[in-house]
Amino acid sequence: MQMTRGMRLREAKQYVADKLRVTPFDLSDPVVMTDVRNEHGFGRVHSYAISQPWQANQIEAKFNIARVLDVPINSVEKFKERTAPG
Amino acid sequence: MTSEPRVPTRMGDGTFTHLTRSEIRADLVAGSENATKRAKVPLLSDDEIDHLLEIYASPLRFIGVDVGEEIVLSCDGTGMKTHATRIQDLQSYEQWMGADLLELCVGDYSLKVVRTILAYEAQYMHDAQLATIAPLQYGVMTNLGLYSKPDGPCDNWNELLPLGKTAEARAAEEEAIEMAVVDMVKLADSQWEAGADALDWDTTGASGDPEFLAALRATKIIREKYPDMGVELGMAGEFVLGMHGELEWGGKRLAGLWPKDQLLLAQEAGATMFGPVVNINTGKSLAWNMARAIALIKPCMDVATIPVHPNAGMGVGGVPMFVHLPSDAVCRAAKSFVELLHVDGL
Numbered sequence: 001m002q003m004t005r006g007m008r009l010r011e012a013k014q015y016v017a018d019k020l021r022v023t024p025f026d027l028s029d030p031v032v033m034t035d036v037r038n039e040h041g042f043g044r045v046h047s048y049a050i051s052q053p054w055q056a057n058q059i060e061a062k063f064n065i066a067r068v069l070d071v072p073i074n075s076v077e078k079f080k081e082r083t084a085p086g
Numbered sequence: 087m088t089s090e091p092r093v094p095t096r097m098g099d100g101t102f103t104h105l106t107r108s109e110i111r112a113d114l115v116a117g118s119e120n121a122t123k124r125a126k127v128p129l130l131s132d133d134e135i136d137h138l139l140e141i142y143a144s145p146l147r148f149i150g151v152d153v154g155e156e157i158v159l160s161c162d163g164t165g166m167k168t169h170a171t172r173i174q175d176l177q178s179y180e181q182w183m184g185a186d187l188l189e190l191c192v193g194d195y196s197l198k199v200v201r202t203i204l205a206y207e208a209q210y211m212h213d214a215q216l217a218t219i220a221p222l223q224y225g226v227m228t229n230l231g232l233y234s235k236p237d238g239p240c241d242n243w244n245e246l247l248p249l250g251k252t253a254e255a256r257a258a259e260e261e262a263i264e265m266a267v268v269d270m271v272k273l274a275d276s277q278w279e280a281g282a283d284a285l286d287w288d289t290t291g292a293s294g295d296p297e298f299l300a301a302l303r304a305t306k307i308i309r310e311k312y313p314d315m316g317v318e319l320g321m322a323g324e325f326v327l328g329m330h331g332e333l334e335w336g337g338k339r340l341a342g343l344w345p346k347d348q349l350l351l352a353q354e355a356g357a358t359m360f361g362p363v364v365n366i367n368t369g370k371s372l373a374w375n376m377a378r379a380i381a382l383i384k385p386c387m388d389v390a391t392i393p394v395h396p397n398a399g400m401g402v403g404g405v406p407m408f409v410h411l412p413s414d415a416v417c418r419a420a421k422s423f424v425e426l427l428h429v430d431g432l
Contacts, residue, residue, distance in 0.1 A: 027156075
């Protein structure tokens with residue numbers, strides 16, 4: 001939200017928190033955010049010891065982030081263009 | 087001879103020293119006064135000095151911000167090939183080191199160098215975007231000097247100026263600006279097509295006002311061409327060196343600008359993030375340096391409409407000029423920026 005939308009921190013945190021239905025305080029809490037990231041398919045810290053291969057990750061996660069946060073992500077749009085039929 | 091206890095603290099070059107609380111406070115005041123004298127910014131208040139004193143007189147090895155006051159880390163150079171492939175380096179930063187923003191770049195981090203390998207870097211960005219989650223930008227230093235002889239085609243203004251050939255030097259700088267802007271836009275074209283989220287003009291102004299102008303012009307073109315592409319404009323120094331002296335943007339002379347005015351122009355050009363810099367004085371304590379940095383950057387926060395991410399790295403932003411950064415110094419700088427300036431990131 002900062003990098004491409006140019007939002008200041010407080011605004012960016014509130015925007016993301018509202019979209020995820022959490023509080024800005026929650027955004028920095030790994031205990032809360034692990035569940036939130038799992039729920040929305042945002043990807044998580046990768047560890048083979050706790051592998052969850054059914055979870056979205058990498059470009060898959062970015063598709064979900066773009067959709068849930070309603071923010072255009074260039075690599076997602078390019079992926080769609082390059083995999084579109086015809 | 088004082089009986090006041092001494093606490094370990096560091097100098098700007100990273101070496102340890104031991105100062106009393108009174109000495110640290112005196113250094114904080116002196117750093118603030120130096121900023122006021124140089125840049126005509128307001129002095130830090132007593133409350134601000136006292137706040138910094140609690141940070142810099144603390145004996146703790148590591149010190150942090152309050153829970154809930156965490157900021158974003160925009161980490162440059164995270165995909166430069168450090169210990170694995172560049173993509174693996176990016177993944178390491180994202181997964182293990184808490185980077186909120188990643189940056190693909192090459193070891194020779196200069197615009198003119200990258201211009202000759204655009205296709206390779208675009209391919210790498212394309213592949214890296216498939217393998218990472220965090221926002222990923224492409225970073226270069228504008229490094230206008232490389233456009234001058236012997237590395238580039240333009241006459242070398244650094245050689246012409248000492249000879250008093252000001253007109254010739256300015257002409258060479260203006261020629262280099264045109265070339266750099268073209269190259270920056272071509273870089274944006276290839277990186278946008280590859281899937282990049284943003285670009286980073288790092289160390290902007292290292293070659294003075296011509297380089298700052300090139301970055302502003304390129305930013306405006308790119309942001310109009312690609313409205314969804316971010317452009318981070320990170321500075322090289324605390325004020326813009328007047329290597330040309332007569333260059334302007336929107337009627338504002340670029341030479342001699344301090345962080346607040348740099349930010350205003352960056353915003354006007356369409357930059358989406360701004361990274362002010364305050365250079366370290368290695369002969370002064372970190373307390374002196376930090377007070378100076380806070381005083382110089384503070385005016386930015388009143389006028390910022392885009393995120394402000396002060397550079398806090400080797401030799402800038404209250405962090406020692408040393409290749410392996412001591413964590414006690416870095417965390418103090420971070421806490422100072424967050425608590426006194428409420429910065430948007432670092």
